[in-house]
Amino acid sequence: MATENGRTRKPVAITLLMAEPAAVVAQDEAEQAAKLFKALSDPVRIRLLSMVRYSPGGEACFCDLAEEFDMPQPSLSHHLRVLVTAGILERERRGTWSWYSILPEPLQTLENLLRTGGPLADRAAPLSSQEREARC
Numbered sequence: 001m002a003t004e005n006g007r008t009r010k011p012v013a014i015t016l017l018m019a020e021p022a023a024v025v026a027q028d029e030a031e032q033a034a035k036l037f038k039a040l041s042d043p044v045r046i047r048l049l050s051m052v053r054y055s056p057g058g059e060a061c062f063c064d065l066a067e068e069f070d071m072p073q074p075s076l077s078h079h080l081r082v083l084v085t086a087g088i089l090e091r092e093r094r095g096t097w098s099w100y101s102i103l104p105e106p107l108q109t110l111e112n113l114l115r116t117g118g119p120l121a122d123r124a125a126p127l128s129s130q131e132r133e134a135r136c
Helices: 027-039 043-053 062-067 073-085 104-114 129-135
Strands: 002-004 007-009 059-061 089-094 097-102
Touching: 027 073, 027 104, 043 059, 043 062, 043 073, 043 089, 043 097, 059 062, 062 073, 062 097, 073 089, 073 097
Parallel strands: none
Antiparallel strands: 002 007, 059 097, 089 097
8 A cells, every 4th residue: 555645545546437338229229119018017027937947858838838827828828929029939730728938038138238238228428527618
């Protein structure tokens, strides 16, 4: 520790930005991300996604999912259809039952947007008071 005027100064950590800030999201990427966020904007769908992900073999039968939700079958079918239409879940018919599994690409897209350093999580460098005044 350095001393100055009889006082002890503690070292201050400095963080340097070693990489370029993330690029702005392109229009087509923004539309795809919005579609995914919209599909995941319901707590029932978040639970469904989690249940499918952690089901044995990474797939879940509608009959097993229905036991976990206190709602009519058409309502649960609607939520699953939203996830399938968004491309988050894949549906396979086996006899009279539907089996659901996760498609990893859409979730990877969201992860890339939200990860540290990603276009939605990267922070702009703070402006000095002079820079702030010059922008106005």
